[in-house]
Amino acid sequence: MFPSVRVLLAVVAILIGGLVGVVAGVLAVADGASTASAVKSGGRAFGAATALALTLIIFMFGFGQ
Numbered sequence: 928m929f930p931s932v933r934v935l936l937a938v939v940a941i942l943i944g945g946l947v948g949v950v951a952g953v954l955a956v957a958d959g960a961s962t963a964s965a966v967k968s969g970g971r972a973f974g975a976a977t978a979l980a981l982t983l984i985i986f987m988f989g990f991g992q
Contacts, residue, residue, distance in 0.1 A: 928988060936984050944977030 952969030960968065 940980035947976035948973030
């Protein structure tokens with residue numbers, strides 16, 4: 928796999944994590960959480976979604992050189 932493809936896949940994983948984090952933060956605020964709590968929830972969701980996306984990308988495309 929070309930290095931540019933790897934970079935694009937990593938960017939896609941980060942964008943997916945960002946989207947999930949924003950949605951989690953907005954849902955936390957809608958539920959009545961404080962701003963700090965919403966940021967914490969969004970950060971956790973971002974980390975989990977990014978890790979999951981990167982794990983799935985590695986599983987699907989492998990560690991190949």
